[in-house]
Amino acid sequence: MDPTQRIAQFEAMVRPGADPDNDMAWFSLANAYRDANRHADAARAYERCFQLNPAMSKAYQLAGQSLIEAGDRERAGHILTQGYAVAAGRGDRMPMKAMGDLLVTLGVSIPPVAGEAPARSASPGGAEGSFTCSRTGRPGTKMDRPPFRGPVGLWIAEHISRETWEAWIAQGTKIINELRLDLSNDESAETYDRHMREYLGIDDDLHAELTRVRS
Secondary structure, three states: OOHHHHHHHHHHHHOOOOOOOOHHHHHHHHHHHHHOOOHHHHHHHHHHHHHHOOOOHHHHHHHHHHHHHHOOHHHHHHHHHHHHHHHHHHOOHHHHHHHHHHHHHHOOOOOOOOOOOOOOOOOOOOOOOOEEOOOOOOEEOEOOOOOOOOHHHHHHHHHOEHHHHHHHHHHHHHHHHHHOOOOOOHHHHHHHHHHHHHHHOOOHHHHHHHHHHHO
16 A cells, blocks of 8 residues: 555544544554655654553654654654663563664663563463463463464464454454455455454564574
């Protein structure tokens, strides 16, 4: 899809009167800004993500990266320092390492963290509250089975709560209607899949890794 169309779509989703408190819609808008090289706008949208959901450590990381691209290294250091502490406290090792590397490139000291949590892993139980969704950072219900076949479906079952998946289904229906997608068409199906991956936090690097390792 044309970047301008994607931006317009997500801007419509988060405008007042629509769903301005939807952290995942803001995350998708930030990704669309980033793909269009609108780095300052991307940073502001990522910041809105972690304002709405302070546990979303990935949003701190991407906000910092976008601010570096926009030339605001001072604010990037501030947000990455804050995000590093959040990720350490939650045991989110991958964003934590990425933010630590970015702080080093900025010449900013990595903050000491007390009581660092162990690396998070999905709880095997299915009861609500025993599973933490990697996309939202919130407790939820583990899915009984993958929502579809293949490595991406397996990853979703392992990392995404049932509540977040159901929220995506509702959001995906809006996307189908707004973009008039015909899922029997390959191009429409790819557009839908891209929106799904963005909504669930499956970036291009993770998608490539999943399809390479598990296919």
